[in-house]
Amino acid sequence: MFPPRWRFSWDRCTEVDLFTDRHTLSQAISAAAAEEPDADGSVLYGQLKGTVVGLKYYTGVVNKGEMVGLVREPQNPYDSNAVKVTNIYGSQVGHIKRQLAAAMAYVMDKTLAKVEGVVYSGTNNAFSMPVILSFWGKEENKNAVTEAMVRRGFKLDTGGIKLAGANQTSSNSPGAWTMASKKGLTTRLTANELKNAFDNLFEGLMESKDGEKEAAESVSTPLLLHQKQALSWMCARENKCALPPFWEKRGELYYNSLTCFSAKEIPERVRGGILADDMGLGKTLTTIALILTNFQKGKPLPVEKCEEQSSPRKASTKSQMVSKPEGSSSAGDGAGGSDTAAGSLCADSAKMEVICVDTPDVVEKADKSEKSAGKGKMKATKRKPSKEAPVLLEDLDFAAALCGSSSDTAFKKKKTTVKAGPSQSVESSIIESADDLSARTTLIICPLSVLSNWLDQFEQHVQADVKLNVYLYYGSERNRSKKFLSSQDVVITTYNVLSADFGNKSPLHGISWLRVVLDEGHVVRNPNAQMSKAVLDLKAQRRWILSGTPIQNSVKDLWMLVAFLRLKPFDAREWWNRVIQRPATQGEREGLQNLQTLVKCITLRRTKSSEVNGRPLVCLPEKTVCVEQVELSQPEREEYELARNEGRNTISRYMAEGTVLRNYADVLAVLMRLRQHCCHPDLLAKTSSDLGVAATPAELREHLIEKLRLVLASGSDEECSVCLDSIHLPVITHCAHVFCRPCIAKVISTEEETARCPLCRTEIKTNELVEFPQEEIEEENSANSVKWRTSSKVQALMGNLLRLRCEDSSIKCLIVSQFTRFLNVLETPLREHGFSFVRLDGTLSQKKRAQVIQEFQSSGADSPTIMLLSLKAGGVGLNLTAASHVFLMDPAWNPATEEQCIDRCHRLGQKRNVFVTKFIVKDSVEENMVKIQRKKQDLVEKAFGSTNTNRKTSRIDDIKALMEL
DNA sequence: ACCGCCGGGTGCC
DNA sequence: ACCGCCGGGTGCC
Numbered sequence: 005m006f007p008p009r010w011r012f013s014w015d016r017c018t019e020v021d022l023f024t025d026r027h028t029l030s031q032a033i034s035a036a037a038a039e040e041p042d043a044d045g046s047v048l049y050g051q052l053k054g055t056v057v058g059l060k061y062y063t064g065v066v067n068k069g070e071m072v073g074l075v076r077e078p079q080n081p082y083d084s085n086a087v088k089v090t091n092i093y094g095s096q097v098g099h100i101k102r103q104l105a106a107a108m109a110y111v112m113d114k115t116l117a118k119v120e121g122v123v124y125s126g127t128n129n130a131f132s133m134p135v136i137l138s139f140w141g142k143e144e145n146k147n148a149v150t151e152a153m154v155r156r157g158f159k160l161d162t163g164g165i166k167l168a169g170a171n172q173t174s175s176n177s178p179g180a181w182t183m184a185s186k187k188g189l190t191t192r193l194t195a196n197e198l199k200n201a202f203d204n205l206f207e208g209l210m211e212s213k214d215g216e217k218e219a220a221e222s223v224s225t226p227l228l229l230h231q232k233q234a235l236s237w238m239c240a241r242e243n244k245c246a247l248p249p250f251w252e253k254r255g256e257l258y259y260n261s262l263t264c265f266s267a268k269e270i271p272e273r274v275r276g277g278i279l280a281d282d283m284g285l286g287k288t289l290t291t292i293a294l295i296l297t298n299f300q301k302g303k304p305l306p307v308e309k310c311e312e313q314s315s316p317r318k319a320s321t322k323s324q325m326v327s328k329p330e331g332s333s334s335a336g337d338g339a340g341g342s343d344t345a346a347g348s349l350c351a352d353s354a355k356m357e358v359i360c361v362d363t364p365d366v367v368e369k370a371d372k373s374e375k376s377a378g379k380g381k382m383k384a385t386k387r388k389p390s391k392e393a394p395v396l397l398e399d400l401d402f403a404a405a406l407c408g409s410s411s412d413t414a415f416k417k418k419k420t421t422v423k424a425g426p427s428q429s430v431e432s433s434i435i436e437s438a439d440d441l442s443a444r445t446t447l448i449i450c451p452l453s454v455l456s457n458w459l460d461q462f463e464q465h466v467q468a469d470v471k472l473n474v475y476l477y478y479g480s481e482r483n484r485s486k487k488f489l490s491s492q493d494v495v496i497t498t499y500n501v502l503s504a505d506f507g508n509k510s511p512l513h514g515i516s517w518l519r520v521v522l523d524e525g526h527v528v529r530n531p532n533a534q535m536s537k538a539v540l541d542l543k544a545q546r547r548w549i550l551s552g553t554p555i556q557n558s559v560k561d562l563w564m565l566v567a568f569l570r571l572k573p574f575d576a577r578e579w580w581n582r583v584i585q586r587p588a589t590q591g592e593r594e595g596l597q598n599l600q601t602l603v604k605c606i607t608l609r610r611t612k613s614s615e616v617n618g619r620p621l622v623c624l625p626e627k628t629v630c631v632e633q634v635e636l637s638q639p640e641r642e643e644y645e646l647a648r649n650e651g652r653n654t655i656s657r658y659m660a661e662g663t664v665l666r667n668y669a670d671v672l673a674v675l676m677r678l679r680q681h682c683c684h685p686d687l688l689a690k691t692s693s694d695l696g697v698a699a700t701p702a703e704l705r706e707h708l709i710e711k712l713r714l715v716l717a718s719g720s721d722e723e724c725s726v727c728l729d730s731i732h733l734p735v736i737t738h739c740a741h742v743f744c745r746p747c748i749a750k751v752i753s754t755e756e757e758t759a760r761c762p763l764c765r766t767e768i769k770t771n772e773l774v775e776f777p778q779e780e781i782e783e784e785n786s787a788n789s790v791k792w793r794t795s796s797k798v799q800a801l802m803g804n805l806l807r808l809r810c811e812d813s814s815i816k817c818l819i820v821s822q823f824t825r826f827l828n829v830l831e832t833p834l835r836e837h838g839f840s841f842v843r844l845d846g847t848l849s850q851k852k853r854a855q856v857i858q859e860f861q862s863s864g865a866d867s868p869t870i871m872l873l874s875l876k877a878g879g880v881g882l883n884l885t886a887a888s889h890v891f892l893m894d895p896a897w898n899p900a901t902e903e904q905c906i907d908r909c910h911r912l913g914q915k916r917n918v919f920v921t922k923f924i925v926k927d928s929v930e931e932n933m934v935k936i937q938r939k940k941q942d943l944v945e946k947a948f949g950s951t952n953t954n955r956k957t958s959r960i961d962d963i964k965a966l967m968e969l
Numbered sequence: 970a971c972c973g974c975c976g977g978g979t980g981c982c
Numbered sequence: 983a984c985c986g987c988c989g990g991g992t993g994c995c
Binding site: 061062102 | 993994995
Binding site: 129130131132 | 971
């Protein structure tokens with residue numbers, strides 16, 4: 005008779021269905037994940053052999069070599085020091101033995117160390133097993149932890165634990181021995197190699213993916229070759245049952261080769277991935293094609309054709325004119341739902357049926373009879389709305405209109421278009437039972453700025469006679485009925501609406517979606533943000549992330565994407581940190597390799613310069629960039645020199661005193677004035693140039709506001725030193741440093757009594773933060789419009805514009821400046837010479853912005869030929885392909901900003917060659933700025949190893965160069 | 970449960 | 983016999 009031999013733990017594989025409670029479990033994991041401390045800078049204090057006990061009481065299973073989680077359990081009734089041991093899915097395996105648990109509890113509770121466990125040898129009985137514990141944390145806590153452990157009789161071994169009888173070379177990398185076979189290959193990567201590796205993480209992911217696939221008939225736009233490849237790849241990712249990376253089947257079990265976890269159940273397949281093509285390659289079109297082409301079981305989405313009522317009925321005006329319901333107010337994303345939205349549109353390139361649901365009211369339908377022309381052109385004509393059309397598609401009020409009005413007939417009609425599958429609402433169903441065929445709807449979440457683009461593209465790329473139910477879930481009037489939403493083909497909403505709904509009996513979270521698509525997915529980055537939680541909590545069979553820039557700063561950002569895709573087990577932050585992030589960022593080849601494998605498995609990325617079969621994906625027209633030197637007139641030159649000498653004196657003094665940082669705002673002010681001189685004297689306006697000592701609080705405040713104004717207006721894209729992002733809700737401290745209000749408020753509240761400025765360590769208080777008064781922005785405009793004068797740069801521009809108009813009056817131009825006041829100045833000569841122009845700057849509401857763009861993009865005879873564009877207006881993604889000439893009036897600090905701006909017209913859809921003219925004033929600060937730009941492009945050191953302070957110091961070096969000091 | 974620990978039974982070899 | 987030793991009962995925290 006066999007002794008009651010212990011069985012290998014995976015034999016004991018529990019019958020408990022890990023997946024029954026999967027939803028809440030994954031929720032719990034994501035919740036815990038968000039709190040996981042950042043592992044990047046941590047060091048290994050040492051390791052310790054410990055014991056896991058109580059195995060027989062729990063169902064969680066572990067394998068030889070598997071990583072386990074260690075979780076404090078202060079509420080344990082038997083021992084408040086309890087530390088429980090879990091496997092990758094969070095099922096409990098046992099406890100750490102009492103005395104050791106007491107010692108660990110101390111360091112864990114004080115967050116002196118993060119302890120990680122690996123069960124290197126499995127167990128040889130049913131009651132307990134050994135575990136290797138690795139203690140990680142900040143360098144400065146190392147001694148405290150070591151001592152605390154010694155005091156309780158546990159000595160941390162720093163030499164790596166010798167495993168009796170094991171042939172692994174022990175290494176100081178935890179879990180390195182899981183890769184038992186790889187010996188001696190533990191040289192670390194240098195910071196530089198690492199950076200290159202990260203930068204290239206998303207490159208070369210093209211390969212020969214899965215061939216090509218034609219889109220369903222209902223897609224009207226023919227796909228380009230690379231788009232067919234993408235479609236094929238996406239369909240394959242949705243339909244094939246391939247295991248996620250690092251999982252393999254071993255006999256009856258599924259085994260993860262990185263964590264050594266195994267389970268009877270197949271790991272949740274990742275049906276989806278990251279489409280990370282460069283902007284302009286047609287991610288939107290490809291996604292639309294996916295929606296129409298790959299419904300359940302690989303079949304196309306069943307759609308109905310519109311009946312032949314589309315007999316052209318005097319279709320002079322196009323589609324979507326909808327009367328605007330009163331009460332729908334203006335811009336702003338509708339976190340609270342300020343304006344707009346909802347409706348269902350029968351999207352088709354020709355006809356747009358506007359259907360509304362709640363309020364019965366008027367609906368206008370219009371047909372377009374022209375045959376579908378090429379997209380760009382068609383769009384243009386379509387966008388030539390007659391004057392009667394009160395509201396345009398891009399106008400978000402359109403959405404409000406959609407929902408604000410409805411006719412019963414329209415509603416019914418729409419209903420008929422719903423190919424009513426078993427469209428029973430399925431809220432109660434367990435997510436992702438792969439065969440849940442009742443899910444119909446694709447949910448698209450995007451930033452507000454591209455919402456209209458999606459609507460546009462659906463309209464543009466779907467066959468005219470196909471009825472596709474697209475519902476815009478936006479605005480206070482949105483239809484929150486789950487039944488309604490889950491009967492749509494597509495529901496589009498914004499990140500803000502999603503997170504506003506979240507936790508507020510959100511219908512979006514109660515629906516089992518067929519597919520969820522995160523557009524510009526990189527915007528979801530901070531795992532603590534409400535938005536991230538809202539996104540992670542969506543239930544869907546298939547998940548996609550679209551992004552042109554998948555890694556913005558670091559590997560860290562990738563976690564959100566991986567978690568969203570539910571890539572087991574990395575959707576729990578701990579496993580991501582242990583297995584991927586920390587090893588990779590600390591230069592372990594294995595870690596990096598795993599990261600690369602992972603990314604490769606789930607990502608498709610092509611760049612503008614990628615090639616298929618030796619041919620570029622897209623052929624953009626040529627782009628020519630030239631610099632036009634501008635000579636200042638004699639009086640301008642004299643004024644400039646005066647200002648320059650004055651500024652040099654000021655800055656030299658700061659340099660000598662070593663107070664450049666403290667007076668940073670003043671320094672910027674000097675540079676600012678010089679740059680303004682180069683453009684036009686009127687830009688200088690009123691400047692309280694005497695920056696003397698402020699006597700009264702009111703004066704101080706005035707000064708600070710002035711400084712803030714200068715910093716903000718300087719176009720230097722100042723970043724907040726706390727979050728290192730662009731400044732959001734700027735405030736200035738009494739020591740004249742600018743931060744985001746939330747950031748500095750956090751600093752003050754954490755440091756309490758003794759809060760100091762992060763930059764100069766002066767004491768700061770919340771009530772001393774000065775904000776920029778809103779009214780001031782307006783009041784400026786009136787000041788300088790008295791009598792207009794020209795400047796050398798204005799002359800140079802006008803010369804070009806007049807010449808171009810002579811050559812070809814259809815040419816459209818972008819005129820770009822960082823100074824909106826300069827744009828004001830330019831309006832006068834443009835009017836004088838009879839140019840028809842529009843203006844796009846940051847002050848425009850979303851609604852106006854869309855109007856302006858549409859007007860400009862239109863090809864009508866009376867459409868504007870010039871757009872005055874403020875450099876930072878609008879985000880990427882702005883489509884201004886109507887323009888073929890770009891005039892950059894003044895150099896930017898950051899050449900990437902200029903590139904981005906140029907790319908707004910030099911992108912897919914551009915039919916003409918593009919000419920870019922940069923105006924640079926000879927012998928001026930502008931020339932030096934250009935030199936610095938070049939230097940910056942050469943230096944690729946920015947991201948790694950450079951701290952906030954040395955970014956600032958490099959800025960000081962820049963200043964020296966600019967002032968020729 | 971092939972250990973450790975506890976506590977009762979026991980007591981030269 | 984206020985010890986040691988033996989062997990049965992027992993067992994996470």
